[in-house]
Amino acid sequence: MKFKVLTLFPEMFPGPLSFSVIGKALDKRLFELDLINYRDFSKNKTKRVDDTPFGGGPGMIIKPDILQDCLSFAQNKKLKTKVLSFSASGKKINHKFIKDLTSYNELILVCGRYEGIDQRFIDYNKIEEISVGDFIISGGELAAFILIDACVRLIPEVLGNNNSLSSESFQDDLLEYSQYTKPLRWKNMEVPEVLLSGDHRKILDWRLKNSLEKTKKRRPDLLKLYLDKKREK
DSSP, X not given: OEEEEEESOGGGOSGGGGSHHHHHHHHTTSSEEEEEEGXXXXXXXXXXXXXXXXXXXXXXXXXXXXXXXXXXXXXXXTSOEEEEEEEEEEEEOOHHHHHHHTTOSEEEEEOOOTXXXXXXXXXXXXXXXXXXXXXXXXXXXXXXXXHHHHHHTTSTTSSSOTHHHHTSTTGGGOOOOOOOOSOSEETXXXXXXXXXXXXXXXXXXXXXXXXXXXXXXXXXXXXHHHHHHHHHO
């Protein structure tokens, strides 16, 4: 996959994407990261890209003409591409959404700043607005890190063991079961005995039960989705 990030702060990248398995994947070119600076498309001497909002109010809005020039430069119509913009008012993304994104060759990520970007740019280009959660962050770059990391982990060869993906949280609409390692006894707490039994069938049963209990307690909305799908089958 190729990720093109449209941003005012390209120096923020690769940032956390340069560490651990994602960093190794970047070094191996299992995915590509292109950074495109809005200021490169500003025609004034100060390289200004924003202006005050019509109707008044605090903050500044990134101008649509500059955004359009930036997007036109970034787009490659020969590839299967999707353009996304990060916004607190956008659709909240989930694991299924991320999996669907991996079918694209290229993602163009529009990172807003200040009070946001001109809505006409979004509407004219029919760009899907997305959110990483019901909270406010300083800019789309932080959300871009999250989305890129989540997508890259699903690329074959990145994790090294594809079985790791099959048991993670949100796979099959359940939270992942609890995990344990050495020491066997810690703070007067012991590892569940069934995990030491060597009986793979019992271990699988315990993990499913634990996953169901955890999902019921923490994310009843996911459990309902899981049970509804089971009934349909």
